[in-house]
Amino acid sequence: MADSIDLLDSSDQLYLDTSFVRFRAELERAIREHPDRVLFGSGAPSSHPNVAVMETLTLDVPEDAMRRVFSKNPGRVVEALAPAGER
Numbered sequence: 001m002a003d004s005i006d007l008l009d010s011s012d013q014l015y016l017d018t019s020f021v022r023f024r025a026e027l028e029r030a031i032r033e034h035p036d037r038v039l040f041g042s043g044a045p046s047s048h049p050n051v052a053v054m055e056t057l058t059l060d061v062p063e064d065a066m067r068r069v070f071s072k073n074p075g076r077v078v079e080a081l082a083p084a085g086e087r
Helices: 002-007 024-033 049-057 063-077
Strands: none
Touching: 002 024, 024 063, 049 063
16 A cells, blocks of 8 residues: 555556555545545445445545545546536
8 A cells, every 4th residue: 555655656647546445544644645646436336335435534634635535536537526517
């Protein structure tokens, strides 16, 4: 996980999603250091999406970074996921 986070420094086209990540410290580090490059991924159907949402919402990161993870960043990668008015 640390190597993946480090790679964000060297590639502007690399994004990480939160699917199946159960390591809070690493996830918080990724979001704090690269708030524009981490996006929510639930891991569904192998894990329940509500569990992934709650795990992510309880991280100790700024509210704006959390908004990016759940909304803005996925919309940057997949246009159809962009919030209304930002497409």
